[in-house]
Amino acid sequence: MLRTDGHEGYVAGRYRNGTYSDSWTDVARCAEQTFTAYAPACKCGWRGPAQGATDVGYAACQRALLRDHLKPLDVGRPILGKIDRTIRVADFLP
């Protein structure tokens, strides 16, 4: 699981009827042929493009999850989170 504030990413598997598995399902441990595709997904409801239901597709999902969903959300947050008041011009003067 890849976790940031309020988001919990996972790799979802697409069943033969077109529905996707939930975050509790470890798709890598399911029997072969269980899924027709893998897709990066997040508990917030986000889901990325489907990949092949293979080890390569699984790794691609993990990368896409980080790159397309979790990372963009985190831009700037580590810096802004440390400042608990309004930034003033004086803050940048020696």
Ligand SMILES: [Zn+2]
């Ligand atoms: Zn999310």
